[in-house]
Amino acid sequence: MKFKSPPVNSLSLDFLTEFCISLEKLENDRACRGVILTSAVPKIFSSGLDITEMCGKSTEHYAEFWRAVQEMWLRLYSSNMVTVAAVNGSSPAGGCLIALTCDYRIMAENPKFSIGLNEAQLGIVAPFWFKDTFVNVVGHRVAERSLQLGSLHSAPEAHRIGLVDELVPEEKLKDRATAVMQQWLALPDHARQLTKTMMRKAVLDRLVAHREEDVQNFISFISKESIQKSLRMYMEMLKKKKS
Numbered sequence: 001m002k003f004k005s006p007p008v009n010s011l012s013l014d015f016l017t018e019f020c021i022s023l024e025k026l027e028n029d030r031a032c033r034g035v036i037l038t039s040a041v042p043k044i045f046s047s048g049l050d051i052t053e054m055c056g057k058s059t060e061h062y063a064e065f066w067r068a069v070q071e072m073w074l075r076l077y078s079s080n081m082v083t084v085a086a087v088n089g090s091s092p093a094g095g096c097l098i099a100l101t102c103d104y105r106i107m108a109e110n111p112k113f114s115i116g117l118n119e120a121q122l123g124i125v126a127p128f129w130f131k132d133t134f135v136n137v138v139g140h141r142v143a144e145r146s147l148q149l150g151s152l153h154s155a156p157e158a159h160r161i162g163l164v165d166e167l168v169p170e171e172k173l174k175d176r177a178t179a180v181m182q183q184w185l186a187l188p189d190h191a192r193q194l195t196k197t198m199m200r201k202a203v204l205d206r207l208v209a210h211r212e213e214d215v216q217n218f219i220s221f222i223s224k225e226s227i228q229k230s231l232r233m234y235m236e237m238l239k240k241k242k243s
């Protein structure tokens with residue numbers, strides 16, 4: 001599955017809706033046992049949640065948007081398919097979450113590409129299920145430091161801390177992702193799927209049990225004037241960076 005939402009593959013409500021529909025189609029296709037996620041946009045895997053969806057909108061919109069973010073994560077984290085992220089560009093915040101949610105991450109070894117949960121840098125907080133997914137990949141200590149600092153890690157650093165499983169030259173990313181997929185698909189599906197469920201169930205159940213509470217937390221957090229101001233300033237900073 002190739003993300004193609006220029007300029008930076010932001011995760012808008014439309015993007016998330018289409019992503020979930022595509023994933024569901026593949027999930028229901030018995031001939032499809034695995035999916036490789038990558039980007040058709042040069043140098044960017046995904047810029048994370050679309051900040052404009054979280055700025056100056058109604059409570060109803062925030063609720064709809066957040067449910068779509070939850071849905072994307074629940075579907076991908078619980079997928080029966082083998083999921084491989086071929087991270088061919090930068091991947092902050094929600095983009096990093098997508099990669100973390102897969103079974104395996106391969107990143108292009110370009111030191112200019114960065115990845116991480118940088119929410120704290122925007123003055124916002126990664127919700128508990130972003131944090132849980134991160135902890136399950138890199139461990140508690142690395143996740144705690146990285147989350148508090150809102151660190152964006154260069155590709156070599158991301159590999160060193162275990163955020164990505166391997167680095168390969170950009171031109172070899174597709175072949176390597178295909179080889180990894182073949183390796184994972186060589187196992188019987190039922191054994192792999194049951195093992196995956198066993199490893200992820202507690203974290204998935206936690207969001208399922210607190211889904212509506214999480215929506216309300218998001219709405220009250222994001223609606224605060226101080227948070228709206230931080231997000232506006234961040235967007236302005238992104239725009240100024242160009243000029």
Ligand SMILES: CCCCC/C=C\C/C=C\CC/C=C/CC(=O)SCCNC(=O)CCNC(=O)[C@H](O)C(C)(C)COP(=O)(O)OP(=O)(O)OC[C@H]1O[C@@H](n2cnc3c(N)ncnc32)[C@H](O)[C@@H]1OP(=O)(O)O
Pocket residue numbers: 007008010044046047048049050051052090092093094095118119122124125126127217218221222235238239241242
């Ligand atoms: C205890 C209580 C707890 C309660 C908690 C409850 C709930 C939690 C609450 C909130 C959590 C919300 C979680 C959010 C997670 C996220 O994903 S936030 C998004 C974070 N993303 C980023 O920080 C990335 C920002 N972008 C960049 O760094 C760069 O754009 C880039 C991706 C590295 C690409 O750089 P490049 O130079 O190629 O491009 P530009 O910077 O020029 O960007 C082009 C264009 O795109 C716009 N844009 C970029 N990123 C975004 C984005 N994420 N959303 C929307 N728009 C984006 C940028 O502004 C440019 O626009 P233009 O100037 O109009 O062309």
